[in-house]
Amino acid sequence: MSTTPFEKTPGWLDWYAGPAKPRFVLPPGSVDAHCHVFGPGAEFPYAPERKYTPCDASKRQLFALRDHLGFARNVVVQATCHGADNRAMVDACLASAGRARGVATVRRSITDAELQQLHTAGVRGVRFNFVKRLVDFTPKDELMEIAARVAELGWHVVIYFEAVDLPELWDFFTALPTTVVVDHMGRPNVTQPVDGPEFSLFLRFMAEHENVWSKVSCPERLSVSGPRALNGEQAAYRDVVPFARTVVERFPDRVLWGTDWPHPNLKDHMPDDGLLVDFIPHIAPTPELQRKLLVDNPMRLYWPEET
Numbered sequence: 001m002s003t004t005p006f007e008k009t010p011g012w013l014d015w016y017a018g019p020a021k022p023r024f025v026l027p028p029g030s031v032d033a034h035c036h037v038f039g040p041g042a043e044f045p046y047a048p049e050r051k052y053t054p055c056d057a058s059k060r061q062l063f064a065l066r067d068h069l070g071f072a073r074n075v076v077v078q079a080t081c082h083g084a085d086n087r088a089m090v091d092a093c094l095a096s097a098g099r100a101r102g103v104a105t106v107r108r109s110i111t112d113a114e115l116q117q118l119h120t121a122g123v124r125g126v127r128f129n130f131v132k133r134l135v136d137f138t139p140k141d142e143l144m145e146i147a148a149r150v151a152e153l154g155w156h157v158v159i160y161f162e163a164v165d166l167p168e169l170w171d172f173f174t175a176l177p178t179t180v181v182v183d184h185m186g187r188p189n190v191t192q193p194v195d196g197p198e199f200s201l202f203l204r205f206m207a208e209h210e211n212v213w214s215k216v217s218c219p220e221r222l223s224v225s226g227p228r229a230l231n232g233e234q235a236a237y238r239d240v241v242p243f244a245r246t247v248v249e250r251f252p253d254r255v256l257w258g259t260d261w262p263h264p265n266l267k268d269h270m271p272d273d274g275l276l277v278d279f280i281p282h283i284a285p286t287p288e289l290q291r292k293l294l295v296d297n298p299m300r301l302y303w304p305e306e307t
């Protein structure tokens with residue numbers, strides 16, 4: 001039972017308890033390269049400037065899911081409900097015995113010593129979020145300054161934005177001096193054709209910039225016609241498959257996959273994470289593509305010293 005002093009956002013959907021055991025057997029050493037921890041709020045309070053208040057989702061629960069699904073490692077991405085207070089994410093990395101790396105949110109005021117502490121804890125990237133419902137605006141010159149500082153540590157920049165905003169953000173993104181990792185394929189509108197102007201622009205963004213990678217994650221967030229990953233469904237979110245599969249097949253060495261557990265801000269349903277894993281072979285149909293997506297690429301980015 002939760003003892004959080006926080007009241008969840010009305011209508012909040014809690015993460016799925018008792019997920020199925022995936023039928024798809026993950027390659028040994030697979031990395032869940034996009035997931036979060038929330039609090040627990042009593043230990044790691046949510047940020048005053050947050051746009052939503054989630055249910056708690058602790059490191060212990062995350063690691064139990066990792067083991068249940070068959071992942072070896074996690075990349076814990078700072079969620080906006082914790083603002084630039086990275087303590088919950090750092091605590092998860094430190095408790096993971098080297099099996100978790102982190103992506104932080106930092107402000108311009110962070111000191112070099114604090115950045116170094118994050119590095120020692122396992123942080124290897126910063127996240128710049130441009131989704132307006134999630135964060136207040138941060139000036140681009142501040143973000144560029146942060147990017148230049150973290151480049152010196154060998155970190156990358158994770159960017160999260162809506163597809164309609166890519167044209168306006170293009171110049172900023174293409175000026176970033178690091179590897180750039182796009183969350184959830186830049187959130188395409190999957191009711192549009194995969195070869196239509198919107199997604200073609202995203203593919204061009206990746207094709208013309210070899211430092212740009214993409215997470216082919218979050219079908220449950222992008223899908224419009226489903227079916228949902230519930231009740232044993234083995235062919236969930238069919239409308240997202242052509243988009244993700246195109247990215248995996250065109251850029252096999254620059255893609256990552258993650259559960260996005262505990263799935264913040266879903267409105268419609270909460271997926272069974274076991275069935276989400278069963279989505280992977282639909283978008284990465286061969287063992288070679290699967291190994292690159294789940295092992296080789298995330299290891300190169302987050303644990304390069306082991307590759």
Ligand SMILES: O=C(O)/C=C(\CC(=O)C(=O)O)C(=O)O
Nearest residue numbers: 078079080081134260264265
């Ligand atoms: O978990 C995600 O990747 C997506 C989110 C939440 C988020 O980014 C955050 O809170 O930081 C969303 O679309 O609401």
